Amino acid sequence: MKKSTPIKQKRARSHESLAPKSDESNKESSPSPVNSRGSSSNKSISSTDSRQSNGFKRKPGSETGSIERLNEDNSFRKISTSYNENEDNINVVVRVRPLNPKEMENGDHQVVEFPGNGQIMVDYPPNNPNEKPKLFSYNVVFEPAATQEDVLQFSGMKRLISMAIEGFRCTCFCYGQTGSGKTHTLTGPPGLIGPKSVAYSENHGLIFRSFMYLFQRIQEQSNTHFILKASYLEIYNEKVIDLLNAGTIRKPLAVRWSKKACGFFVENLFTVDCEELDDLIAVLEEGMRNRSIGRHNMNDFSSRSHTILTVHITSELPAENGVFITRTGKINFVDLAGSEMTKKTQSEGKMLEEANNINKSLMVLGYCIASLSDPKKKTNHVPYRDSKLTKLLADSLAGNGVTLMIACISPAKFNVSETVNTLRYAARAKKIRTKPVVLMDPREALILSLKHEIETLENENKHLRTALRISSTSTPSDKNSNKVKTPPKVDLEKLGDMELQELMELVRLYVKENAELQQQNMELFNSREVLQRDHEVVCRENERLSRKLEGKTKTPDTGR
Numbered sequence: 001m002k003k004s005t006p007i008k009q010k011r012a013r014s015h016e017s018l019a020p021k022s023d024e025s026n027k028e029s030s031p032s033p034v035n036s037r038g039s040s041s042n043k044s045i046s047s048t049d050s051r052q053s054n055g056f057k058r059k060p061g062s063e064t065g066s067i068e069r070l071n072e073d074n075s076f077r078k079i080s081t082s083y084n085e086n087e088d089n090i091n092v093v094v095r096v097r098p099l100n101p102k103e104m105e106n107g108d109h110q111v112v113e114f115p116g117n118g119q120i121m122v123d124y125p126p127n128n129p130n131e132k133p134k135l136f137s138y139n140v141v142f143e144p145a146a147t148q149e150d151v152l153q154f155s156g157m158k159r160l161i162s163m164a165i166e167g168f169r170c171t172c173f174c175y176g177q178t179g180s181g182k183t184h185t186l187t188g189p190p191g192l193i194g195p196k197s198v199a200y201s202e203n204h205g206l207i208f209r210s211f212m213y214l215f216q217r218i219q220e221q222s223n224t225h226f227i228l229k230a231s232y233l234e235i236y237n238e239k240v241i242d243l244l245n246a247g248t249i250r251k252p253l254a255v256r257w258s259k260k261a262c263g264f265f266v267e268n269l270f271t272v273d274c275e276e277l278d279d280l281i282a283v284l285e286e287g288m289r290n291r292s293i294g295r296h297n298m299n300d301f302s303s304r305s306h307t308i309l310t311v312h313i314t315s316e317l318p319a320e321n322g323v324f325i326t327r328t329g330k331i332n333f334v335d336l337a338g339s340e341m342t343k344k345t346q347s348e349g350k351m352l353e354e355a356n357n358i359n360k361s362l363m364v365l366g367y368c369i370a371s372l373s374d375p376k377k378k379t380n381h382v383p384y385r386d387s388k389l390t391k392l393l394a395d396s397l398a399g400n401g402v403t404l405m406i407a408c409i410s411p412a413k414f415n416v417s418e419t420v421n422t423l424r425y426a427a428r429a430k431k432i433r434t435k436p437v438v439l440m441d442p443r444e445a446l447i448l449s450l451k452h453e454i455e456t457l458e459n460e461n462k463h464l465r466t467a468l469r470i471s472s473t474s475t476p477s478d479k480n481s482n483k484v485k486t487p488p489k490v491d492l493e494k495l496g497d498m499e500l501q502e503l504m505e506l507v508r509l510y511v512k513e514n515a516e517l518q519q520q521n522m523e524l525f526n527s528r529e530v531l532q533r534d535h536e537v538v539c540r541e542n543e544r545l546s547r548k549l550e551g552k553t554k555t556p557d558t559g560r
């Protein structure tokens with residue numbers, strides 16, 4: 001069996017110092033940066049909790065519990081959150097960015113509040129005494145002071161990475177209006193990733209941190225061979241552009257349907273082998289360099305396209321009998337372009353065309369989410385084919401994947417209607433249910449199952465043979481006992497070296513032998529039953545005759 005080169009077990013560049021330090025988050029000053037569903041608010045946790053790591057500690061004995069952060073003075077500060085690893089297949093978290101300098105300059109104020117337990121309250125419509133504030137509930141809500149590391153630790157991203165390693169198709173996508181912090185969450189502030197990028201910054205976003213975590217997990221599994229490949233594309237004005245092979249012409253690539261994989265794929269998309277962490281980071285840098293960015297009234301570095309960075313993870317795990325189990329998982333990082341009100345962004349010309357395309361594809365995504373989240377509509381048509389974005393996300397939303405949606409919002413009153421729209425969108429996405437499955441190499445899965453079958457049949461046939469031998473000694477007249485042809489004897493340890501055809505032939509012989517042995521056993525069983533019945537009849541007749549004989553010998557005594 002072909003084996004691939006394992007991922008090199010060495011750390012890359014200067015990222016060795018990247019592991020989050022326990023006091024990394026101490027610089028935060030807000031009392032409640034994260035809150036989440038199911039948290040037991042204001043419950044304090046003993047500082048002797050053994051499950052303490054990275055400056056955080058969790059409620060003992062439960063995966064769901066409050067998270068507190070370690071302060072510089074070694075006391076723990078409640079950050080009002082709970083962390084539940086076993087969430088739905090589509091987890092939805094909300095990240096609220098801080099008010100930006102422009103909003104503060106304009107005297108804008110915050111219209112969102114955080115009641116805890118994964119809830120967020122929005123004063124909408126603002127300052128209307130006749131309307132109650134809108135309350136929404138999610139898996140986790142990250143408040144403005146939450147750090148980039150908080151997002152990795154508590155969004156469920158680590159679970160997603162582990163699942164991708166196990167062979168699931170996973171997707172993390174950021175959704176929200178323009179300027180709400182999607183790119184910041186995924187990659188960090190503008191200029192951080194690029195030729196002059198620093199080795200490590202606390203501003204590094206979720207992608208960078210996920211790569212780190214991915215390599216850490218892979219290096220822990222020294223008995224498994226991993227092959228990592230990455231691709232990076234953007235959907236700009238409904239055209240798919242390869243960000244790793246963009247060239248000067250930026251030739252668009254076709255999105256096609258694969259019958260075999262039952263999904264859409266991008267034809268001729270460049271995939272790069274990534275043996276080391278640095279290779280993945282180089283992919284991120286290259287893609288970020290080539291993506292389309294523009295400046296408008298609400299964001300100086302606005303993404304003018306949707307981007308999808310995919311890491312394919314193939315693992316080869318040695319199983320029994322020299323067989324390898326191959327699994328291919330993947331993880332997509334999707335940075336959606338922000339929905340925008342063109343009046344507010346004052347987009348015109350090229351920018352306006354981009355905005356219209358962005359809004360259109362997001363609208364189609366919205367329709368798909370609405371259809372999928374409504375059990376009544378689910379059987380109806382889901383309009384994936386109406387945009388390239390939804391074609392490529394179809395699998396993540398409704399197929400066999402596991403998805404994390406990070407809804408990014410601004411806290412400012414100026415953006416409140418877009419904020420409520422995003423929160424509604426996210427609430428709908430939360431209702432979608434998927435059915436995740438592990439992707440295994442079908443040929444190797446077949447070989448493995450054939451080997452199990454051979455072993456089971458061999459054991460069963462052995463028992464049947466023994467049963468026949470026992471029966472045939474008790475019924476020496478039986479003529480069938482030696483009629484069955486035994487398959488050639490194989491060393492079970494060497495099954496791994498056999499070709500698929502040989503294995504299938506072996507299974508066929510074992511199945512044949514099994515059927516014949518079953519037949520013989522059945523015949524023997526039937527003839528034994530007949531013998532038993534005859535035996536019973538003879539016994540009963542014997543008894544009757546004995547009783548009769550007894551009666552005859554007793555009569556002369558009583559009569560005279």
Ligand SMILES: Nc1ncnc2c1ncn2[C@@H]1O[C@H](COP(=O)(O)OP(=O)(O)OP(=O)(O)O)[C@@H](O)[C@H]1O
Binds near residue numbers: 303
């Ligand atoms: N949580 C945050 N903390 C600090 N700064 C943030 C945060 N979120 C966003 N910002 C800053 O706000 C600005 C806009 O953010 P970003 O570019 O990520 O928005 P976006 O949602 O990706 O916008 P677009 O859809 O236009 O691309 C950036 O300067 C970014 O660094």
